[in-house]
Amino acid sequence: MDAPETPKNYLTADYSIKSWLLTVDHKRIAVLYLVSITAMFLLGSAFAAGIRLELLTPRGDLFTSDTYNKLFTMHGIVMVFFFLIPSIPAVLGNFLVPIMIGARDLAFPKINLLSWYIYVIGATFAMFAMITGGVDTGWTFYTPYSSWVSHTNVTATAIGIFITGFSSILTGLNFIVTIHRMRAPGLTWFRMPLFIWAHYATSLVMVLGTPVIAITVALVGLERIFHLGIFNPQMGGDPILFQHLFWFYSHPAVYIMILPSMGVISELITCFSRKSIFGYSFVAISSLAIAFLGFIVWGHHMFTTGQSVYTGMIFSILSFAVAIPSAVKTFNWTATLYRGSLSFEAPMVYALCYLGLFTIGGLTGLFLATLGTDVHVHDTYFVVAHFHYIMVGGAILGYLGGLHFWWPKITGKMYPDGIARTAAIIVFIGFNLTFFPQFVLGYMGMPRRYHFYVDEFQVLNVLSTAGAGILGVGYLLPMFYFVWSLIYGKKAPANPWGATGLEWTTPSPPPTDNFAQTPVVTEDAYSYENLPVPTRASAV
Amino acid sequence: MSNHAAASLAHQHQFDDAEQQYEASTLGMWVFIVNEVMFFGAMICAYVVYRVVHPGVFEHASQQLNITLGLVNTTILITSSLTMALAVHGAQQGKRGQMLGYLLLTMVLGAAFLGIKGFEYAHKYSEGLVPGLNFTYTGPHADESQLFFSLYFALTGFHALHMVIGLGILGALFAVGARGMFSRDYHTPVEISGLYWHFVDIVWIFLFPLLYLLGLH
DSSP, X not given: OOOOSSOOOTTTSOOOHHHHHTOOXXXXXXXXXXXXXXXXXXXXXXXXXXXXXXXXXXXXXXXXXXXXXXXXXXXXXXXXXXXXXXXXXXXXXXHHHHXXXXXXXXXXXXXXXXXXXXXXXXXXXXXHHHHTTOOOSTTTTOTTIIIIIOOSSHHHHHHHHHHHHHHHXXXXXXXXXXXXXXXXXXXXXXXXXXXXXXXXHHHHHHHXXXXXXXXXXXXXXXXXXXXXXXXXXXXXXXHXXXXXXXXXXXXXXXXXXXXXXXXXXHHHHHHHHTSOOTTHHHHHHHHHHHHHHHTTOGGGGOTTTTOOHHHHHHHHHHHHHHHHHHHHHHHHHHHHHTTOOOOOOHHXXXXXXXXXXXXXXXXXXXXXXXXXXXXXHTTBHHHHHHHIIIIIIIHHHHHHHHHHHHHHHHHSBOOOHHHHHHHHHHHHHHHHHHHHHHHHHHHHTOBTTOXXXXXXXXXXXXXXXXXXHHHHHHHHHHHHHHHHHHHHOOBOOSOTTOOOSGGGGSOSSOOTTSOSSOOOOOSOTTOGGGSOOOOOOOOO | OOOHHHHHHSOOTTXXXXXXXXXXXXXXXXHHHHHHHHHHHHHHXXXXXXXXXXXXXXXXXXXXXXXXXXXXXXXXXHHHHHXXXXXXXXHHHTOXXXXXXXXXXXXXXXXXXXXXXXXXXXXXXXXXXXTTTEEOOOSTTHXXXXXXXXXXXXXXXXXXXXXXXXXXXXXXXXXXXXXXXXXXXXOHHXXXXXXXXXHHHHHHHHHHIIIIITTOO
């Protein structure tokens, strides 16, 4: 309507607030998610900083026990439910899934907008719970403590999580239908980018798992409000049933966090090796295998609940089985790197750091899947270190790598590559310094969730806190240079990395309808061998 | 942004054609139904577990339910599934009168179901069998019996909520259909609403024996 000189892209199509808040453009919704998720990340990080500062000394001299309990609970809730689970699907997935398959939008754009509003409302409820007293149950809400004993704001938080679940369900539903029904002509299943495969598998987990946690926290809420005894052993209920239902979702939820990240890494590794990914169909199918296996391993969270030894053995074996498709991916990435023409732009550095962290996280998962070892390190910092390596090392580095890779596409601006590479390395160093000592601490017996510990553990805790400081710097740097790039960054070409994929055939940033004409796909994904090595548009 | 009337008659901007839109909408509803199965499934799982843990108590508690009313409601709901199917058939044939008539009949049956359910709930309240509001049951194993009624109200309440939403959807279909929005060429909303309605009925087909009949001799 105005400013006809500049070509319209999705960002400049309309500038009014209303055009953003009522948008049905998947790309704008992705940006809305990006902003809200970043806010939640900062909040969750602030809680983490509090935890690490408290643990500098063996005595609780910064916070009271109650405050400390609330700190680690809110850190977990904010990071898991409001950052890690939505991060890649809601930001990168929303932006890229339709473009990568050659569609004009997701199948249900209004439902997509609805999912963002649901997310915001759910997050607001959780914020309300925090401001009005906090929650101290741990993010796992174990009953009967959460349903019976705790006097903190469990109900409001549970409502927040219940609501947010629908955001995840709707995103998953939208992706499944879009991927099934809206692929461009010629884009067969086994020509799809691996990013799409990963999001397809993730969406299945979202749709099948999320309702279970939603109903479970709803039952906890009902139990609190009406003083029922659904999970209270004094009244005939069974707290172990809560754990089964909780982990039936919450273990697969780890794959909601990590699978999209694996999809991103596949794109990055193949692009910056200038090679077609090794064993494409194995990498694609392994996503589905991980999603499937993810649903049948929840019992490894419950080895110490007194379940029968046979149940424990079966869950142990099944948990080992998850290592197979995970290893398929890791080995195929390695094989792709082998004899590739590697270049180390920032996204690639993030991807390589991811490989390091994910490998450590994955291998220590085997320690925990082993019955005997798990009983020894159960509820210690070993577990904390393990899931941070997977969920934070894996999910966040994939998220950051993807954000760096597609930032030029999303914003139309290049960021300074050198500082971005440095930031990746700072994150890697800070991350290992933070969490590697925690493996040792856990093995030595430091339990999680305590803010007092014996003096012998102090050195490792100081190291960990120092690492958290470095990690914080690594996380903050991208926020600065990304914002900087919006104002001063060089204009991004359509395909700054010389990558394959439909998203790079659109201008940066893409127009509202993504494609002037529906593209026709005639070859497999990642046919880098046929491409000339591009002259890289190095940043700034 | 899209001009609504024209868009819903033809197809929305993100789709290539009406066929693709129809397929996407139908698949979307099926995925949603699978998701709903997991919602009910988690609660039914809890119910089954406690039924196994406290078999005698649950059997005794379930005998407090009114089987006659449950049976009447089951019949009503199955009939409503039939009328819904006939409404969808009418829409596919482009017979507006038939579609609207059966939609109305389905709504009446749905409302009758909810009315009977409300009567049952009120009766339970007067008997002091509603956990959290009025639970004065003093027989042996009062706590475990409360567990049964908690799950009874959670399951049937969640089902009734779906019925209420279903009635809202049918009302909207009726209003839109009366203005002639559906034709032989475009009747996707009627069809996918039909899927939803059948799903809600099927859930009841599982709930009725689980809650009412299992302890019957």
